[in-house]
Amino acid sequence: MSSQEEKACRQCRRAGSRCDGYRGEESVIFRDQTAETLGKVSVFSTANLPNGNQDVLVRPKLSQQAKVHPSQDTSSHYPWFRLEVMPENQALSFFFHHYVLPESGRSPTHPDCHGIIYKRATEPGYLANLINAVGLAGLAYLRNAPTLINLARQSFSHALRDICAALMDPSEASSDQMLVAVMLLALYETVAFKSDGGLSPWSRHVDGAMALLQLRGAGQLRNRIGRSIFHSLRSEILINCLQRRLPVPKVLIDFMADARSNETAQEAPAARLADIIVSVCAALPSAEEDITDEGTLSSHVSRLLSIDANLKDWAQTLPTEYGYKTRTKSMDLDEAEVCMGRHDIYSSVEIANTWNLQRCVRIITDDDIWIRS
Numbered sequence: 001m002s003s004q005e006e007k008a009c010r011q012c013r014r015a016g017s018r019c020d021g022y023r024g025e026e027s028v029i030f031r032d033q034t035a036e037t038l039g040k041v042s043v044f045s046t047a048n049l050p051n052g053n054q055d056v057l058v059r060p061k062l063s064q065q066a067k068v069h070p071s072q073d074t075s076s077h078y079p080w081f082r083l084e085v086m087p088e089n090q091a092l093s094f095f096f097h098h099y100v101l102p103e104s105g106r107s108p109t110h111p112d113c114h115g116i117i118y119k120r121a122t123e124p125g126y127l128a129n130l131i132n133a134v135g136l137a138g139l140a141y142l143r144n145a146p147t148l149i150n151l152a153r154q155s156f157s158h159a160l161r162d163i164c165a166a167l168m169d170p171s172e173a174s175s176d177q178m179l180v181a182v183m184l185l186a187l188y189e190t191v192a193f194k195s196d197g198g199l200s201p202w203s204r205h206v207d208g209a210m211a212l213l214q215l216r217g218a219g220q221l222r223n224r225i226g227r228s229i230f231h232s233l234r235s236e237i238l239i240n241c242l243q244r245r246l247p248v249p250k251v252l253i254d255f256m257a258d259a260r261s262n263e264t265a266q267e268a269p270a271a272r273l274a275d276i277i278v279s280v281c282a283a284l285p286s287a288e289e290d291i292t293d294e295g296t297l298s299s300h301v302s303r304l305l306s307i308d309a310n311l312k313d314w315a316q317t318l319p320t321e322y323g324y325k326t327r328t329k330s331m332d333l334d335e336a337e338v339c340m341g342r343h344d345i346y347s348s349v350e351i352a353n354t355w356n357l358q359r360c361v362r363i364i365t366d367d368d369i370w371i372r373s
Contacts, residue, residue, distance in 0.1 A: 321351065
């Protein structure tokens with residue numbers, strides 16, 4: 001076992017996550033090696049890119065010289081055009097492009113904690129397998145490639161096996177990596193949605209994440225990474241309760257109250273919206289419940305109208321950074337059917353998601369009011 005492996009904790013080895021530990025001062029010294037690098041290879045060309053009738057002379061620093069001869073076949077002229085990118089590498093690129101926020105432009109007080117954990121998944125393990133599975137599933141539907149969805153299922157199966165083994169250890173079960181992994185299970189079910197299975201698989205993973213949340217306790221809310229993971233999971237659980245017309249679990253409500261003592265001003269609007277959604281979930285009757293009594297029906301509608309007013313007030317009392325710009329432009333028919341010629345611009349993905357959740361809740365609430373009226 002190498003000295004690097006000895007420094008890694010068991011949780012990170014099982015998850016396939018890089019364990020950084022404490023870094024020595026000598027490991028962060030940067031040196032300018034530009035001149036040395038440029039001296040190794042000099043490229044002489046009469047144009048930026050040859051078009052089949054020019055020679056490119058590559059002169060290494062060593063005495064040997066290599067000459068690329070003209071060819072009408074671009075792929076043979078440039079061997080790198082024939083390089084095949086492995087599906088796993090394509091999946092990794094797809095995942096980070098669509099699901100991990102870029103580091104530029106983020107506030108130091110509000111980091112992309114999911115991105116930090118994802119980028120530590122550098123070794124084989126359940127985190128790396130899940131990232132691979134989600135990326136492959138997304139590519140499979142984008143390209144209509146059944147072979148990719150089969151590869152995604154294999155990675156997903158391997159991840160499930162490793163997660164089940166890791167859950168036997170209480171310290172691993174309560175780790176940040178494990179909670180993020182279970183949320184990735186739910187994300188995979190969303191991407192690889194099967195109409196015959198409905199939302200049941202996704203709901204089961206959200207329920208599992210809820211159990212891990214309870215295992216982790218209130219201590220997770222005292223550091224920014226744990227609190228960021230909690231906020232993402234809170235949204236998943238609230239959406240799950242709205243979709244299934246279930247009251248929000250008391251354990252989540254208690255955690256939401258505990259989180260208030262540590263929340264930043266940037267986190268407060270989403271927390272207030274979450275409190276309103278708890279009221280919505282408590283007010284919406286289950287799908288099987290049919291209100292027939294006139295007095296009960298009137299009271300129910302009045303309650304929903306009050307909640308809807310709270311949702312509108314929430315939108316009127318937001319900080320400046322929650323503002324957005326609306327753009328309209330003429331589009332072709334296909335785009336017009338999707339966007340109605342309009343799109344909104346938000347300052348961050350989190351703010352866009354918060355607005356999206358508020359609007360979805362209003363649609364659900366107003367729909368129930370209309371049905372009962």
